[in-house]
Amino acid sequence: MRAFVALWRREVFSMMVSPFAFVLLGVWFLLNGMLFVVALNTQQVMDDLRLLPPFLFGSGMLVWLLLPAFPPLLCIRLFAEEHRVGTLEPLLTAPIRDFAVVLAKYLAACVFFLLFWGGVLLLFLLLHWHGGDLDWARVLGGMTGAILTSFLFLATGLWASSWSSNLVLGAGGGAALNYLLLFVPALFELNEGALGAVARSMHLPNFLDRGFSAGLLDSYALVYMLGLSALFLFLTWMRLVSRRWVP
Amino acid sequence: MGAMSRRLRLGLLTMFAAACAITFTVLLLYTFSRPGLRVRIDLSSTGTAGLSDRTVTALNQLPEDSRLTAFLFPEDDSFRWFNSNVYPQAFDRITSLMEDARVQSGGKLQTLVVDINSPMVAREREINRSARKPGEAIILESGGHRRVITFEDLFQILRANVNDNTPARIQLERVDAALGDAAVALASGTTLKAGIVTGYGQASPTDPNGLLGLSQLLVRDNWEPVEIEGPADADDCDLLIFVDQKQPFLPSDLSAMETWLAEDKAVLVALGPNASPAAAQQWNQLLKDRGTGFEPGLLCEPIRSANGMVEGRSDCAKLELNSERFSGQHPITIPLIEDNRLLLVIGARPVIFQSGTNDFTQERLLRTDPLAWADSQDPNGLVFSYDKNEERGIRSIAVASERWAPGEEGRMGRIVALGSSASLGPGLDFNRDFITSSLQWLGGDERQASGLIGLGERPFRPDRASLARINNMSVYGIPGVTLLIGLWIFWRRKR
Structure with a gap:
């Protein structure tokens, strides 16, 4: 446990002192700020601020474009870069279980990603301080959904990062996987029968748009996001374990 | 060989473990998608974010x-x-x-x-x-x-x-x-039964050129259409529909119809200009207490064209009705006005008000233009033009009648008298909204306004300075500070 905490702290610290992570954070804030301003300045949102959370966390560009791309970028340094610079082997031979390594890196990424969402929350607070009468159930619901989605995308990014030392492949593979998770169910959502039913039960933006952003927490959506995150963490662990056997 | 075999075994083991994990996740999701295990928590303070x-x-x-x-x-x-x-x-x-x-x-x-x-x-x-x-x-x-x-x-x-x-x-x-x-x-599974009377020369509800469209419309609106010979067969029906009538009722059916009306049951009667005059006369007697009835003739209106008002063409009998010609007071026509619907009534006879009794109220649902006239049969047939024997003026095309207060069994005695049979047959597509709305009213299911709640709108009206501050902080402030921190970290690490 002590080794796990030490590794987690090391990972969080290394992100906190990484210029790359802060550039990523800055770009994220910039793009989100622009989306926020564009949404806020539309007549519809000005007339009813309740429409802002669904726009940002549900059907807007944040979910469809930005959210799948950023978590894998944060994850590339977790395994792919360690592999590239040769520090992964010493880590795997250290007296710490492989799964603890995976979990420590993942939780560190999650904690750092909360900073990403902290900036978005700051935008809503800014609005509140300037007299915006926000529906906090919708804001916090939407943010909960978005945070859980980003945790899922971090898990897929981590898995993609564990596959090779190639940073582009790690980030690109993770992002591609995330886009698949978003777009494939959307394509088959209206299909009849089992295919349509499966697609609807995997449709992340629907969870965000029709559930979380409307101020409704759905147990299935929570299980879906946490379950898939756990699956990708397990697959990452399997990948690390198999490296010992098939380098 | 041994190392290869070991690698293969371990690789297969890894793949098996991954397959097990995926299967477990799918089963987990399937289990939690089951109705009994799925819960939704409404975070809103009013508790109206979800269903009641x-x-x-x-x-x-x-x-x-x-x-x-x-x-x-x-x-x-x-x-x-x-x-x-x-x-x-x-x-x-x-x-x-x-x-x-x-x-x-x-x-x-x-x-x-x-x-x-x-x-x-x-x-x-x-x-x-x-x-x-x-x-x-x-x-x-x-x-x-x-x-x-x-x-x-x-x-x-x-x-x-x-x-x-x-x-x-x-x-x-x-x-x-x-x-x-x-x-x-x-x-509740309660489907209302609509009896379509076919025993007096009416079209069949199974005939694509007859009343099949009406029959399908009834099914769509949760009615069960039943083909019956006459009112005497309509014991378990909730509504009787008469679309044109080529012969008057036989005594048994006339008596059954009188009983039906006395019991305040619903009727939709559409008699076009080609309906039997004797049948129309019979209906006038039946509906006398209700304060409505039918007149002979074919309603015509002059056609507005670039050359002024045109008469003498068969198109004069095609009545284009915009929302100004609908009653703004009746549940049947109010939705049509709100939706800005247009109707096209082809071949209609005038529907009239009779003296009636004080127990019933009447409302003119659809009306003609003030320049309309009821074209009567000339020796040479219909001429579609106004002559001195006819009278110009606003005429009713459809009238609704109902009790002021519910009758003994709580029924309202609702009747819609329509002067066009084509509106329920070949011309149904042009009048679908009106017919649907009429059927809903006749079934006691006019648009309910219950359960209305506010949306809880939250308008935001900042002054220019506040909005500029929000915009600047969002686009420049927060990202700028973050990038500066990144730059500072980079500079410190460089040193």
């Missing part, structure tokens, strides 16, 4: 094959003028409640949201499958029956004002209540 207990209970009573489809198409342009947020707000509310309905229905309800972003093929398929008409927002289907909820049924909207550029806005909404009403109606 009444609606959830009603949805849970629906059979397994039930289907709820929402069509989110912004069809009324006036709801988009001046950047109105009617559609964003409405669609936001409908989609979140649809999802809640799916979850809370215990898996019995298959919900589908079709919008302008849906793939075109799937969109067309759903529209065709559900026979969706413009204006219909939600269709609930269960056990071969269906309830249609129009956009106007769901939202009470203050229309845009073009004089001061005020956008349309939603005043109140009743999505939850409307879903609940529809589910209750379908779950």
